[in-house]
Amino acid sequence: MSFDPGLELGDKITNADVVKIFACGNMGGMRRSKKTGTLVIISDETKGLYRDEWREGVLYYTGMGKVGNQVLNGNQNGTLYYSNSNGVEVHLFEVMEKTVYTYRGVVVLAREPYQTRQPDDHGNMRDVWIFPLKLVDTFEKKIKEAYERDIVKLPNKELGRRFEINASAKGPKKAETTVYYRNPYLKALVKRIAMGKCQWCKAEAPFIDNYGEPYLEEHHVQELANGGKDEIDNVVAVCPNCHRKIHILNKDSYKTELKDIALLNKQRYERMMTYSSMSAKNNRKRG
CATH class of the missing domain: 1.10.30 (DNA Binding (I), subunit A)
Known part of the structure; x- marks a missing residue:
């Protein structure tokens, strides 16, 4: 049976609310909760390390691990990797402005995860895991509109900062x-x-x-x-x-x-x- 957090798509809550609702930890981009049978994943646009991006209704979500090559064993990367078969329900939040967690809904793997190269927290190139995720409730247009609505409200300096972060040599795939x-x-x-x-x-x-x-x-x-x-x-x-x-x-x-x-x-x-x-x-x- 799936877990009902009592949230509507697009609801904006605090980090404390996330912890209380999902009975999960209060830190990190991947938060496993055995009590609710969920994995909460957070795509945080206010931080420049992880380069998550939506393309044609699919979120290409970067795995956890700030330094060195990312691995699947011993962390929640493995939980997400096997989430289509391990019974763990994955709930996605996006952070467009600090401390505001926007609920996007339940996601599943859209296709096989893969590895690519990105810099780590020290600027050294390393292997990272990319998880292509799609929403179970197919409201791609609604999600895209909410995402763009948040973007147009950003002040000039923050808009420029995020533009620079996202402008780094992303070619066709x-x-x-x-x-x-x-x-x-x-x-x-x-x-x-x-x-x-x-x-x-x-x-x-x-x-x-x-x-x-x-x-x-x-x-x-x-x-x-x-x-x-x-x-x-x-x-x-x-x-x-x-x-x-x-x-x-x-x-x-x-x-x-x-x-x-x-x-x-x-x-x-x-x-x-x-x-x-x-x-x-x-x-x-x-x-």
């Missing part, structure tokens, strides 16, 4: 098809730089989206499938009409214009981060 990684913070960042206007036709965004933000779309000047990079100097924010026009007509002159805009975006981003750092420093002095 082969599954059934080639999947191109897109930094979720880059989309929010370039839209913020655009300040509610299409960066190509200069018109106001056509409407306000469900997050209370002017609706613009990200466009990669050089497409990822053609070797383009998911970086600030290759992305612009455009209205839906311009976006379709760019793709349908596909003129070289458009690409030249858009490349110049994307290069300006990099300069605007650098100025925005400098200003945010100076403001934070001044606020600390006044405090």
Whole structure:
């Protein structure tokens, strides 16, 4: 029988609530509870070590272990590895802002876990385990919307910090098809730089989206499938009409214009981060 935590998808609770509800420990990204028959896993976006990412409804979750090669024996990596057959129910929380734990629901392995290379807490390259997880309740759109809603509320400095963390050499990966990684913070960042206007036709965004933000779309000047990079100097924010026009007509002159805009975006981003750092420093002095 599955464990009912009494939570709805998207509920935001504290760490103390997690401990009380699941009868688990109060530290770590993987918390086993024999009393409730669960494994609580936490994807914490406020920390830069683990690089968890959603792709097409699957969360690629990094295993536990901060230093050296990650192993399956003697820790909860093994519990998660065999979770589709060992009777342990896995509950996922995401942390988008410190101390706020957002409940995403029960997850199961979407496919076989695998190993890859990532730096450890000392900056040394090591083997880590990646667990592809999917939600049992198939509310991928709802989860994606909640995730993006949290992102657009981040202050400039925190948005820039997470963008930098997620920008580290994540190339395409082969599954059934080639999947191109897109930094979720880059989309929010370039839209913020655009300040509610299409960066190509200069018109106001056509409407306000469900997050209370002017609706613009990200466009990669050089497409990822053609070797383009998911970086600030290759992305612009455009209205839906311009976006379709760019793709349908596909003129070289458009690409030249858009490349110049994307290069300006990099300069605007650098100025925005400098200003945010100076403001934070001044606020600390006044405090």
